[in-house]
Amino acid sequence: MDDVTRTDYTGTGISEDELAPTPLQQVRRWVDEAVERSRAQPDVPEPHALSVATVDADSMPDVRTVLMRVLDERGPGFYTGTTSTKGVHLAANPQVAASLVWPAMFRAIRFRGRAELLERDLVEDYFTSRPWGSRISAWASHQSQPAASRAELQRAYDEAAARWPDTGSHDDVPVPDFWGGYRIVCDEVELWGGRRDRLHDRLVLTRVAEGSLEDAAAWSLHRRQP
Numbered sequence: 001m002d003d004v005t006r007t008d009y010t011g012t013g014i015s016e017d018e019l020a021p022t023p024l025q026q027v028r029r030w031v032d033e034a035v036e037r038s039r040a041q042p043d044v045p046e047p048h049a050l051s052v053a054t055v056d057a058d059s060m061p062d063v064r065t066v067l068m069r070v071l072d073e074r075g076p077g078f079y080t081g082t083t084s085t086k087g088v089h090l091a092a093n094p095q096v097a098a099s100l101v102w103p104a105m106f107r108a109i110r111f112r113g114r115a116e117l118l119e120r121d122l123v124e125d126y127f128t129s130r131p132w133g134s135r136i137s138a139w140a141s142h143q144s145q146p147a148a149s150r151a152e153l154q155r156a157y158d159e160a161a162a163r164w165p166d167t168g169s170h171d172d173v174p175v176p177d178f179w180g181g182y183r184i185v186c187d188e189v190e191l192w193g194g195r196r197d198r199l200h201d202r203l204v205l206t207r208v209a210e211g212s213l214e215d216a217a218a219w220s221l222h223r224r225q226p
Contacts, residue, residue, distance in 0.1 A: 122181065
């Protein structure tokens with residue numbers, strides 16, 4: 001590259017004595033701080049943006065960005081079409097990696113583990129909470145399939161909108177059978193804190209026993225070189 005842009009990271013990193021008692025509490029702390037910053041400044045526009053990596057049948061990795069809409073003791077999660085490319089990959093190979101990145105805060109969280117389908121009641125509750133237009137789009141889009149044109153997508157949207165008009169009710173659009181979600185059951189959670197001279201902090205929580213993200217005894221902590 002002829003023009004190389006270099007930014008020295010001015011974050012304060014993270015130390016072992018700063019960690020919350022459990023992985024879940026620490027993840028929530030950083031997510032909450034990212035959300036708080038997003039409300040105050042424009043440099044964290046989508047604090048829940050989650051990059052999700054899967055592997056296809058030929059062992060080729062694939063990555064895309066979704067929104068993390070679930071975070072509890074069982075792991076982070078997201079909603080999507082289960083017949084999408086990511087859904088097809090996860091049905092064949094549930095191993096998954098994901099990351100939350102907040103460059104302006106010099107922070108990132110990495111998750112590694114396996115994906116499990118979210119419970120149907122969670123899926124239905126979340127779907128009915130979405131804006132009407134988003135629910136219509138779920139029906140209009142055959143997620144990940146080729147699209148002949150933008151006009152084709154718009155026609156599909158208009159047909160779905162005519163079929164299920166906006167009545168102001170949360171249940172005026174049914175939940176598609178092909179719409180669902182996934183939870184990442186983590187085996188590893190890494191906290192990355194950027195520091196000057198590329199001497200970053202990487203604290204890794206690794207599963208050593210059965211237990212949730214709220215069970216401190218299920219995790220061991222070590223530092224990874226940057």
